[in-house]
Amino acid sequence: MADARRTTLSPTDQAPAALEADALVVAATKTDGTVALVEGHGLSDEAADHVQQSLAAFGAEGGAEEVTRLTGIDGVSAPLVLVVGLPAKGPATRAEKLRRAAGAAARALAGKDKAVFALGQSSEDEVAAVAEGAALGAYTFSVHHGVGKADSAKAELGEAVVAGLGAEAATAATAVVDAVRYARDLVNTPPNVLYPETFADSVVERAGDAVQVEVWDPARLEQEGCGGILGVGQGSARGPRMVIMSYAPEGADKHLALVGKGITFDSGGLCIKPGASMVTMKMDMGGAASVAAATLAIAELGLPVKVTAYLCMAENMTGDLAQRPGDVVTMRGGRTVEIINTDAEGRLVMADGLALASEQSPDAIVDVATLTGACIIALGDRTVGVMGNDDELRDTITRLANEVGDTAWALPMPEEIRPTLDTPVADLKHTGERSAGAMVAATFLQEFVGKAGEGEDADQIPWTHLDIAGPAFNEKTPWGYQPKGASGQPVRTLVALARSMAG
Template sequence: MEIAVKSGNAIKQQTQCLVLFTGEAGNEPVFTGVDKETGGALSALVKRGDLKQAAGQVLMVPSVTGIKAERVLLVALGKEQPKAADAQKIFAAVAGALKGARVADAAIAFDDITLADQDADWLVQQLARNVSLAAYKFDYYMSKKADEPALVELGQVTLLQAGRKGLEAAKKAAAQGAAIGHGMALARDLGNQPGNVCTPKYLTAQAKELAKGAAKLTVKALGEKEMEKLGMFSFLSVSKGSTEEGQLIIMDYKGGKKGDKPLVLLGKGITFDTGGISLKPGAGMDEMKYDMCGAASVLGAMKSIVEMGLPINVIGMIAAAENMPAGHASKPGDIVTSMSGQTIEILNTDAEGRLVLCDALTYAERFKPKAVVDIATLTGACIVALGHHTSGLMSNNDELAESLLAAGITAGDKAWRLPLAEEYDNQLKSNFADMANIGGPGAGTITAGCFLARYTKEYPWAHIDIAGTAWKSGAEKGASGRPVPLLVQYVLNQL
């Protein structure tokens, strides 16, 4: 989809769908101007109550006279001045309505939206991000498409402002929003792929594909023999149960100055998680293909960063493996030595994400990073604590934690900080090794964070648990693309 920003008169826009916004008073300048040309037809619909005044309510007007647009989509702003949270609902509603409208192009007159708590550039970025995902679908494996009229795909969207003031800033914001949307789409695609397609080597191939034509991005991957030489036996204790070879993928984006310390984004990439010998229940196990959504979010964020050409050094890492039961898989009670030299008693093979991540966190030391952020569908306990709305965050550095939390609020992709404290860390004690890989039934998300923290003494580090936010179940089953917006906004905030 192509998204453009231009200045012009909404009345004169030749488009299949003109999107207008109006509040309860109905006195917005663009709306009233267009309404006047239609002989008051649009305001009459609003006054009659056809458009309910709640943020994000929509009304498609299939035909209008007096203007060049073929139809008008009216969007309610609500009874009060909208805030950022309202805008997210409004923009999602616009994207959904355009997706179902069977139009090839649309013009969105956004001047009538002013937010109480965000500026115009934020508004344009978020609008572009939502619109870029309007046509997203995952139907690669449908041999027969839905029985419906030929679908007209939305291919061109114009974000329209009345004057030229701030036009260049709006174009930059829209480009950022579209790039974030493209990154989210990639993350969704990867998450939705079945486990028999999306293997560790498939993720390596996707990273290399991303690097094609991107002069600032180089990619390499370590196989199991290379990891064995490095002493990454914690990682290998997971991958050895599968016939699919584990991969440690490194994407090195050199957009900043030579010598500037890079940010490291590290994603958990368990491409399918059976639980290993500690086998998961069969019901719902198909959703364990989503256990690589941390990796997907890193790939998505790197796509956005490359597309925007950001002037910063970023390293994207993916710890990719399958967790399978087999005769040579790890067993509860096994003891392994991590790359750091610390030993781990594996009490539960279903706590495997931390076993691959800990060696990757040690490997990250060689980059002398400014900060490391790992992203993982790590614990079901995070869903118990925070549900499906907010990601969990833990960190050994207050400044880094606050930066990520702030980025999440700006991006509408929120996280909540959980504590890391000695009393939780003590739950990882083992009688036979330096630590156990689980800390018992209490505070499972936090003890998982404490485990990872033992491998991050050399740099500022944060862990984001996305078990509750990376995908949706039920009728809307599918990957969400989170936390790509949070990650990209965090990187943008470092510029």
């Protein structure tokens, strides 16, 4: 088995250059055509001049992902000074630029035991961003490396010492980082290892005392009328599960419900996917992974907000009992749905989760799902699509997502979409017109969000849908603090929302 070392975060208020470590990480940026060290590096004037001259000699540009290694810098205890680019321009906030720069540096320091990060971070937000970026950028998933690769796999950076990071802030950052890493681990795990039953087992094992966990097996799902999850999962020998996580701290006066799509493998069902499209379909449970991880982080941080999470788990396969186009299923709450395309299965399991969440009358419902390829076409690989029935909640989540680095963009839900879900054989069908596919899926989900009060005129519970089909899994080159593979988005957004609701 490969080295499973995980990067730890350490606080310090000492001068960075004086600390014993394998490397000191500083930042450089280009301003007015000249590349210069970012203030806050902690180097002496002589050492800074040496680094500055070396950067000029190497032709450094100070751009994103640029890493320059320098050795033998007088006045620096570490034998290696690693200079990482910090772009001066671009839409990202300074905190996010620092987070990405720290991540790029941490990746370059794979195999090292200890590094000190002094990138010019000044505010509490910037210090926390450097800490997050370092720990998340160092992430590797080597659990399944065998004899042939284990010896050559580089271990993660052992320890990231962050200048200006206090002990309390280090504890808080570690809680969030550990949650993101747990979500990444779940998504990266092969589907022959992670399926509904073992996914549920992992959550139960990790929950501890603060979070109560209830697991519904197929018999219980049938008893509870969850026809969406049962229909999707009936083609697999591995039965579906609903996992309900409850965190209810004393004094909480707000209740947040989270619903996550947990399709542990998506073959497309009878409407089978092309082979190439199935290769990454272990990641189709990224919504449930992020919801589970965020709930655990919220509990570990002790945030005074009640959270109930619904993880809707199934494997979408082509077995003897597989769901067919034309089938009609009865969802939680009694509404009937005509099945049109068995590869649009995510919205079916989510509908049961949304109906269940609504029964608790929470203050807000947020669902997270790798739901539509259409969202990738609209927004690309790195941007979360945000839709919902409440403009204030939708816009708050979009703002929080962009503040923490989970790039997001709000999309509308035009009224003309709903009639395309009409069918003469059931209450509605689960797909509509091909165009605006992300918004069609969100419109279907909205049908299962309950009302906040009694009577026909009552408004729906405030609800927001996050389509993470693009950013949940990176198939391309690592960048910033994002490795190849699972991203762990939008764990940090959900934690930030809980903080906001807790006041």
